[in-house]
Amino acid sequence: MIIDGLQYANWSEKVFRQMREGGVDAVHVTIAYHEMFRETVANIEAWNRWFERFPDLIRHAKTGDDIRAAKAEGRTAIVFGAQTPAPIEDDIGLVEIMHTLGLRFMQLSYNNQSLLATGCYEAEDPGLTRMGREVIAEMNRVGLVVDMSHSAERSTLEAIEESTRPIAITHANPASWHAARRNKSDTVLRALAETGGMLGFSLYPHHLKGGSDCALQGFCEMIARTAEQMGVERLGIGSDLCQDQPDRVVEWMRVGRWTKRVDYGEGSADAPGFPPQPDFFRDNRDFPRLANGLRAVGFDAPEVEAILGGNWLRFFDDSFGGMP
């Protein structure tokens, strides 16, 4: 079982075929950054068209069993997620609506302050808001996973504490390995592991030590160290693969409609676009290389299977339904 805990490709038949070639059984795909409710619904409509056009390659998944069925059918299961809470606007009732439409992950904040929590680029992090606490309870009730990948430290720790169900950081790496603002402190990783949460390791070059030049061995040694810290069962991949996207898309991800200026996020004026992927992970066909790399640093076969998909599947089983 191979599951990728986050991608935002420029979707096409080519990408879906590469998922099949790479043996990818399920992908959590971003269906919204700054899109409000109606725009997010339009994005789901576009996904419904993909499902109708390529029934031999992909299918929508709302449960772990949908992923098992996809695997048996030789298709890749698509799980919906949102990187900001924009799709629920200011309306807690939209949490259940979005869940009914298939949303299974939602970040409480993305770089900036939201109605719910603080993002990792704000100067101050006052923690969860009043609405943030209400929305976490509602997400817990319906089975929508709290994702704090782009959130600030205090907000993240409070979300881990507030949530009655384990949360996820779908795409980030330990800051102790590479001190990027988006990577996570040992304090966060410890709290995440202690509450049964999941960390998806990112392959986005800004999150990698050495950036685009990061080598497979170094990446896998980092995973091995994190496994000692958090436990193997808390780990997955969240590649953050943004394949075939034009650079205007990374600008949209960073800027949305919150400013009229350019914000470079993890980039810079000299390098405003998507950075090149590392050699060892260019697209979905490279998942077998990750398996080889993990074995080379000492993980046994069941551990490799767990990190590449089994852990996410167990987490999906526990997280996507109503409150047990």
Add this chain to the structure above:
Amino acid sequence: MIIDGLQYANWSEKVFRQMREGGVDAVHVTIAYHEMFRETVANIEAWNRWFERFPDLIRHAKTGDDIRAAKAEGRTAIVFGAQTPAPIEDDIGLVEIMHTLGLRFMQLSYNNQSLLATGCYEAEDPGLTRMGREVIAEMNRVGLVVDMSHSAERSTLEAIEESTRPIAITHANPASWHAARRNKSDTVLRALAETGGMLGFSLYPHHLKGGSDCALQGFCEMIARTAEQMGVERLGIGSDLCQDQPDRVVEWMRVGRWTKRVDYGEGSADAPGFPPQPDFFRDNRDFPRLANGLRAVGFDAPEVEAILGGNWLRFFDDSFGGMP
């Protein structure tokens, strides 16, 4: 099994308890008249609150099996429908979105011309529109029932012809019994029956011979004559019960936002409000009276069971899923 093919009450714990008292296992409820997509979603959010508040009385149903489960649990199953196509706006992709959110019936037109078809109050009926034919195909694909209760004659006949799956007239009576504009011609009823469609008999006084003074026996004799014409298996109840609604609601149903004047629809300047219900059917507690009335005009027990719910359940089983 007792199923009501249409209600639009002023929902309350009182109404839900009366459903249980009347032994009503499922109700197709109107969640939108002139509400566009976002407003309809807000109405679903309100229903989600009812489901959360009264889990012992009601549950949402998307399939016939959900209704069987509700009956086994001693709850009333709620099936969503829309009386106009306003919820899908001008966007065919919203057909699948609304189906995912639970919509199982949608009228193609309501009294007036819509983007899809003509309503029964227009002077001219040019039949299905281009978009109307596309939307019927999409409704057929996903399992959303075409309902022509408020549509004009030619549009209705064309919808019956165009749809590859049986359609419904959820709430109307034969015009041969009472020549109201909303009641249906023998031509329509014949075409409906020949294609496996369903007619839900209305208890809204404007659709009854004698109006509010209509007696149970006359109503049931009309059902007996229609059974000879269409076959017992094509018949159900669609009471059109609008219990506890203030008169501003019937004005909204008729006027929506399409005019700034008052349109009295089936009412008049002298009687603009909801007419009083007939003595024999005041609310959900009166379904057993309908059973008695049907037996009194000669239906045997299996036929009564079929008309009061069994036929709708079979139709739901055949209609609510994707294309077989």
